[in-house]
Amino acid sequence: MAMPLIIAIDGPAASGKGTLARRLAAHYDLPHLDTGLTYRAVAHRLLELGLPLENVSAAETAARQLDLGAMDREVLSQHAVGEAASKVAVMPTVRRILVDKQRVFAADGAVLDGRDIGTVVCPDARVKLYVTASPEVRARRRHDEMTAAGRDASYQTILADIEKRDARDMGRADSPLKPAEDAHLLDTSQMDIEAAFSAAKTIIDDNLAVGSTI
Ligand SMILES: Nc1ncnc2c1ncn2[C@@H]1O[C@H](COP(=O)(O)OP(=O)(O)O)[C@@H](O)[C@H]1O
Numbered sequence: 001m002a003m004p005l006i007i008a009i010d011g012p013a014a015s016g017k018g019t020l021a022r023r024l025a026a027h028y029d030l031p032h033l034d035t036g037l038t039y040r041a042v043a044h045r046l047l048e049l050g051l052p053l054e055n056v057s058a059a060e061t062a063a064r065q066l067d068l069g070a071m072d073r074e075v076l077s078q079h080a081v082g083e084a085a086s087k088v089a090v091m092p093t094v095r096r097i098l099v100d101k102q103r104v105f106a107a108d109g110a111v112l113d114g115r116d117i118g119t120v121v122c123p124d125a126r127v128k129l130y131v132t133a134s135p136e137v138r139a140r141r142r143h144d145e146m147t148a149a150g151r152d153a154s155y156q157t158i159l160a161d162i163e164k165r166d167a168r169d170m171g172r173a174d175s176p177l178k179p180a181e182d183a184h185l186l187d188t189s190q191m192d193i194e195a196a197f198s199a200a201k202t203i204i205d206d207n208l209a210v211g212s213t214i
């Protein structure tokens with residue numbers, strides 16, 4: 001039987017990995033999982049219960065009870081939830097529970113985006129992309145996204161938060177954000193969404209063509 005097609009997309013906050021992952025999933029007719037939502041959902045549950053984000057056993061329970069099909073993107077996409085998510089994401093036991101669920105989702109082929117897809121969740125993924133853009137470009141994109149949605153947003157605060165989150169995600173001991181050795185780097189600082197999609201598609205199609213001749 002042919003190996004299921006798994007496309008792994010990693011990168012820092014607001015680099016455009018979710019946008020790219022959704023478009024690629026539609027193009028290659030694959031299911032898509034935004035793994036950031038799973039960490040956001042755990043953090044959101046703790047906030048909802050009024051518990052500190054350092055409460056490991058409550059975070060483990062929230063992770064175990066999480067239903068991937070019931071995550072509310074609208075609620076979870078709030079800026080403060082992203083911050084909180086990066087705090088629960090340092091907990092190895094929480095990561096293990098969520099990674100297991102993510103692997104079940106990916107088993108028959110999928111596009112997954114996050115921080116550790118190519119390095120930890122799906123190290124055997126057929127194609128791995130590491131999407132980046134400068135912190136200033138990413139802060140500008142997130143700022144525009146929030147103001148377009150009618151939310152209050154200060155560019156300077158968003159930039160500071162993005163830099164703080166990068167440091168936390170890249171500096172943690174368990175599954176730090178970094179490109180897998182075999183990842184293709186895609187810096188979208190100078191690319192619009194269409195150009196980024198087209199560059200990603202070229203990388204993936206080249207990869208699939210090589211695979212089909214072996
Ligand atoms: N290449 C790009 N050029 C301009 N804007 C982009 C690009 N990629 C994504 N965006 C926009 O930037 C914001 C963040 O993108 P998103 O895909 O949510 O990033 P991530 O999933 O990495 O956090 C969104 O508003 C999205 O529409």
Ligand SMILES: Nc1ccn([C@@H]2O[C@H](COP(=O)(O)OP(=O)(O)O)[C@@H](O)[C@H]2O)c(=O)n1
Binds near residue numbers: 014015037086165
């Ligand atoms: N595979 C993943 C995905 C997200 N995360 C954590 O969850 C937080 C929120 O991720 P996200 O992808 O929703 O954030 P954005 O890039 O959309 O802002 C990140 O800052 C990481 O700390 C992770 O550790 N591993």
